[in-house]
Structure formats: C-alpha cells, structure tokens
Amino acid sequence: MTDRISPPSSAVVVGGGLAGVTTALRLAEAGLAVTLVEGRPRLGGLAFSFRRGDLTVDNGQHVYLRCCTAYRWFLDRIGGTALAPVQDRLDVPVLDAARPAGSRLGRLQRTALPVPLHLAASLATYPHLSLAERASVGRAALALRGLDPADPALDGVDFATWLHRHGQSPRTVEALWDLVGVATLNARAADASLGLAAMVFKTGLLSEPGAADIGWARVPLGDLHDTLARTALEAAGVRVVTGTRVKDVVRDGHGRWLVGTDAEQLDTDTVVLATAQRETHALLPDGALDAPDRLLSIGTAPILNVHVVYDRPVLRRPFFAALGSPVQWVFDRTDASGLTGGGQYLALSQSAVQDEIDAPVAELRARYLPELERLLPPARTAAVRDFFVTRERTATFAPAPGVGRLRPGALTRAPGLYLAGAWTATGWPATMEGAVRSGLTAAGAALAALGRPHEHPLKEAA
Numbered sequence: 001m002t003d004r005i006s007p008p009s010s011a012v013v014v015g016g017g018l019a020g021v022t023t024a025l026r027l028a029e030a031g032l033a034v035t036l037v038e039g040r041p042r043l044g045g046l047a048f049s050f051r052r053g054d055l056t057v058d059n060g061q062h063v064y065l066r067c068c069t070a071y072r073w074f075l076d077r078i079g080g081t082a083l084a085p086v087q088d089r090l091d092v093p094v095l096d097a098a099r100p101a102g103s104r105l106g107r108l109q110r111t112a113l114p115v116p117l118h119l120a121a122s123l124a125t126y127p128h129l130s131l132a133e134r135a136s137v138g139r140a141a142l143a144l145r146g147l148d149p150a151d152p153a154l155d156g157v158d159f160a161t162w163l164h165r166h167g168q169s170p171r172t173v174e175a176l177w178d179l180v181g182v183a184t185l186n187a188r189a190a191d192a193s194l195g196l197a198a199m200v201f202k203t204g205l206l207s208e209p210g211a212a213d214i215g216w217a218r219v220p221l222g223d224l225h226d227t228l229a230r231t232a233l234e235a236a237g238v239r240v241v242t243g244t245r246v247k248d249v250v251r252d253g254h255g256r257w258l259v260g261t262d263a264e265q266l267d268t269d270t271v272v273l274a275t276a277q278r279e280t281h282a283l284l285p286d287g288a289l290d291a292p293d294r295l296l297s298i299g300t301a302p303i304l305n306v307h308v309v310y311d312r313p314v315l316r317r318p319f320f321a322a323l324g325s326p327v328q329w330v331f332d333r334t335d336a337s338g339l340t341g342g343g344q345y346l347a348l349s350q351s352a353v354q355d356e357i358d359a360p361v362a363e364l365r366a367r368y369l370p371e372l373e374r375l376l377p378p379a380r381t382a383a384v385r386d387f388f389v390t391r392e393r394t395a396t397f398a399p400a401p402g403v404g405r406l407r408p409g410a411l412t413r414a415p416g417l418y419l420a421g422a423w424t425a426t427g428w429p430a431t432m433e434g435a436v437r438s439g440l441t442a443a444g445a446a447l448a449a450l451g452r453p454h455e456h457p458l459k460e461a462a
C-alpha cells in the first residue's frame with residue numbers, strides 16, 4: 001500500500017503592497033504554494049519609486065520609527081535593514097519661521113534616560129513653547145500614558161477635544177502635537193480619533209526611550225519594496241504575477257476558491273485580499289462580512305509631495321520640520337535619488353492637505369518656493385533646476401473619530417478568505433507598520449485554519 005500524498009495547500013494573495021508581500025512571504029515560508037497577484041507593474045503599493053529623467057523619485061517621503069517592529073522585521077526579512085537605517089537618537093530640528101524677530105531653530109531630542117525622563121530635557125528647552133506651555137505638555141503626556149488606545153470609547157472622541165481638556169493651548173497643538181500627529185496620522189488633532197492618537201504618542205514617545213528614533217530609506221523606496229521584496233518572494237518560492245488585476249473571487253461547489261484574472265483562473269484553498277478598502281469591497285464575495293458597506297464608510301486622506309531640485313546645496317541637515325509656514329517636513333533626497341552635478345534635491349512632505357491636493361503646479365510653485373527661501377537662506381541665491389509634485393489623493397485611510405468600529409479584522413465569515421491592508425483593524429494608523437502587521441495577522445489566521453505550525457515573528461505578539 002502506498003501513502004497518499006496530499007497536494008500542498010495553496011494560497012492566492014491579491015495585492016502586492018507591503019501587506020500582500022508580507023502575507024505571501026509568511027504563507028510560503030510555512031510551505032504553501034503561493035501566487036501573489038498585483039495589478040500594477042511593480043510591487044510596493046503606496047510606497048514606490050519612479051524615474052524622472054536621471055532621477056529616481058519616491059511617490060512620497062516615508063519614515064518609520066524604531067518602535068515599528070513589524071516594518072523592521074520586514075526590512076530584515078528582505079535584506080533591506082542597512083538601506084533604511086534608524087538615527088542613533090531621536091533628533092528633529094524644528095524651524096519656526098513665524099517669529100517677528102526672525103526664524104528660530106529648536107530640537108526635539110531624547111536622552112538615554114528612562115521614559116518619560118528621556119524627553120524631559122528637550123521639552124524643558126524647546127524654544128517654540130512658553131515655560132507654562134512646556135509644563136502643560138508634560139502633564140498631558142503623563143495623562144496620555146494612562147489611556148488604553150484599544151478602549152472603544154476613545155475611538156469616538158477627537159484628539160483636539162482631549163488636548164483642550166488637558167490644558168493644551170492652540171500653540172502647543174500647533175508646535176508639538178500636530179507637528180508629530182499630522183505626519184504620523186495624516187490628520188490634524190481635530191480630525192483624528194483619540195484612540196489612534198493615543199496609540200501613536202504612547203507607543204512612539206512613551207513606551208521606550210528609543211521608540212521614536214526615526215528611520216528612512218537612503219535608497220529609492222522601490223529598491224526595497226519592489227526589487228528586494230521580489231527577490232525575497234521568489235527565493236521563498238512565491239509565484240509573483242505583476243501587471244495583472246484580479247477581477248473576481250468566487251467559491252466553487254467544492255469549497256475551493258477561484259480567483260479570476262484576464263489571463264487565468266487560479267484554483268486555491270486560501271485567498272488573502274491585501275487590497276485597499278474600496279477594491280476589497282468590490283472583490284468580496286456575498287456574505288463574507290456582516291456589514292460589507294462599512295468598508296465604504298472608511299474615508300481617505302491625501303498626501304502631497306513637493307519636489308525641488310536646486311543647482312547647489314541649500315540645506316545641511318538630512319531633514320527638518322517647519323512651524324509658522326505651509327511647509328511641513330523637508331527631506332534631502334539628493335543621494336537617494338541619484339542626483340549628480342553638485343545640486344540638491346529636496347522633497348517636502350505635506351500631509352492632510354485636503355485644500356491643496358488638487359492645486360495647479362504653478363500655484364504650488366508660487367506658494368512653496370518663496371517659503372523655502374524664507375526657511376533656508378541659501379535657497380535665495382540658488383537656481384531651481386526642477387520643480388514637480390506627486391499627489392496621492394488616497395494616501396491613507398482617514399483616522400477620523402469612529403473609524404475604529406469600521407475596520408474589519410483579518411477573519412471573514414467565508415472559510416479560507418482573509419483580509420489584510422493598513423486599513424484593517426491593526427490598532428495602528430495607515431502606516432508601513434500597520435500594513436506589515438496586517439499581513440502577519442492574516443497569514444497567521446490562514447495558517448492556523450489550515451493547522452500549519454507557525455510562529456509570530458514579533459516578540460511582543462508571541
């Protein structure tokens with residue numbers, strides 16, 4: 001008598017953003033035959049690069065924090081850690097351009113002291129707030145420590161109301177809470193769920209001394225999220241199909257899934273939809289979620305990047321944040337983009353810019369070039385070699401109060417069908433960290449249902 005060898009389980013992952021790549025890697029590592037289908041010609045989803053003449057341009061500046069353990073796991077897994085290092089110690093130059101006496105530079109830094117003392121010295125000397133405001137920030141930070149971001153009651157309240165109740169003046173909101181919050185949440189405090197804000201500030205500023213140290217790619221994002229990710233996927237045995245959209249996902253009469261593209265129909269045990277909420281809604285089979293239309297109530301928020309190439313260096317630091325100016329965060333992208341010839345390429349990352357995401361380039365040029373000259377004196381005598389913008393109208397889900405109850409988890413009511421994506425219920429705002437976490441969760445759920453042994457790669461989840 002011969003043993004019957006059952007065919008290996010198979011999975012189809014729809015969407016090749018960070019969530020989909022993570023899911024596919026984990027499922028393949030556990031021995032599944034995995035096909036990853038991505039509609040665009042490249043992997044990386046919302047965090048990608050493209051060529052513009054001799055430059056390699058990121059669609060938007062991306063940063064992460066040391067506390068982003070899942071994204072750091074991802075970088076490690078694809079062999080990209082050294083290409084996106086984290087600064088040794090949090091150090092954010094903050095330039096206030098609105099002072100009548102002239103711009104002033106402050107810094108948000110940390111020491112090696114334990115939490116919350118690690119930020120005390122920096123807060124005590126932060127020049128953009130008065131003494132009373134600095135003390136009030138300290139009190140609010142301690143109150144924030146007592147919040148449980150997962151408490152559903154926090155989801156319905158906006159962050160600005162809580163800040164106001166805790167004695168935060170409009171100036172402290174502008175010069176501190178929104179400075180960090182707009183960049184991480186993609187919303188101002190008034191438009192952000194207290195639960196998500198508490199998550200960001202507690203984890204980033206109040207969990208460990210080094211939690212908010214900032215990391216960013218020193219190479220184009222595509223080198224990481226497309227090139228290295230594809231190499232890792234193929235080494236793990238994943239069949240990667242790009243430039244192909246999934247049209248439908250249906251269950252056959254034998255409990256298997258049929259995933260249709262223009263080119264083929266994939267027959268599989270497991271399907272993970274790692275697409276954004278709208279696309280997921282369109283692909284969801286009937287009955288897969290109790291209230292599928294809730295997905296359509298999850299709003300989106302835009303991010304604009306303004307790219308300026310000068311004929312000479314105008315900024316000595318790798319990045320800075322601005323106050324009293326429409327400019328938010330400015331990054332030096334010269335080396336990463338491959339710019340040569342002695343010029344400098346700056347990328348301005350402008351979050352939550354609902355009012356200017358559709359503004360004509362000429363209008364943005366007239367707004368931002370004089371601002372850069374105000375902030376960076378060497379820009380006054382430099383020539384602008386190139387000016388262009390990248391617009392991501394649906395960069396993130398809107399972290400509005402109430403969004404928490406709309407975000408589904410990885411499990412659906414349909415056996416073998418799972419959801420992933422930064423917009424699913426990760427507890428995080430729409431970030432690379434959230435995307436990778438969602439992929440780990442979806443893969444874990446699928447493997448558990450198949451009875452496959454697997455270990456969560458993150459220490460805190462294990």
Ligand SMILES: Cc1cc2nc3c(=O)[nH]c(=O)nc-3n(C[C@H](O)[C@H](O)[C@H](O)COP(=O)(O)OP(=O)(O)OC[C@H]3O[C@@H](n4cnc5c(N)ncnc54)[C@H](O)[C@@H]3O)c2cc1C
Nearest residue numbers: 015017018019039045046060062063246395421422431432
């Ligand atoms: C300009 C900008 C700046 C940002 N800055 C930061 C930052 O500084 N730090 C940070 O952590 N995060 C940042 N983010 C957010 C971060 O990029 C996203 O949260 C994350 O990349 C989302 O990954 P995802 O896999 O969940 O979704 P996505 O990246 O949206 O991936 C979904 C994929 O599914 C594909 N797809 C959709 N439908 C189909 C279909 N029918 N068939 C096949 N494929 C399909 C899409 O083409 C896409 O590639 C930023 C985003 C933008 C746009």
